[in-house]
Amino acid sequence: MRRFLLKTLLIVFVLGALGLAWIFGGRHVALFVDHFGTAEVERIPVTQLTYEGAQSGGLFCLGNGMLSTTGPDNHPFALSLAPDANNKLILSTSGKSFILGDAVSATAEQSGATFTVRPDAGDEASLTVRRSFLSWPTPFDFNFMTGHSPSWRRYRYHELVWKKQSGAQLRMLWRYEQYFYASDGWTDGNMTREGVTGLIKAEITP
16 A cells, blocks of 8 residues: 555656646757757748848838847847849848849838838749647746736747749748637747747858
């Protein structure tokens, strides 16, 4: 009988320890698993891109969403966007440049927009949205203003891939957090957390 009780207590202790580990460490486990694969949610062809803001630290408007060029450190990512002498909108990062297309200045209908560009003929551009396979519980989250707090979180990724006929390619990757509410389900997934979310990669290959 004593041995049975000891085994039961041991099991309860192990399960409790695992539960606490998942609550406090699940975010890091999910991030680790994401390096091996994520689940695709949707793939959206890019027919138009609008950039708002200064040469760095601005916003991309893709479809109905806004993606900031701020990095996880809450500072502008090391890239710039500006038109060249031929009015081509150029994205530059890590000493390399990528021609997005003809830059069109803002119109009255695009309040606050700096430039709008459409892919050149023959370009292939798409925005792929993915999410983590794993989510983690957040039982200690509490919003004192609304009393409405998420019970689970997971990571959500936005990847822009832009290919030219010449073979040049631009790849940009954003990571955000997505919240789950018992009453509303999963949110759109653009929540930020300093040190983890934001624009995490921008690569140009010739």
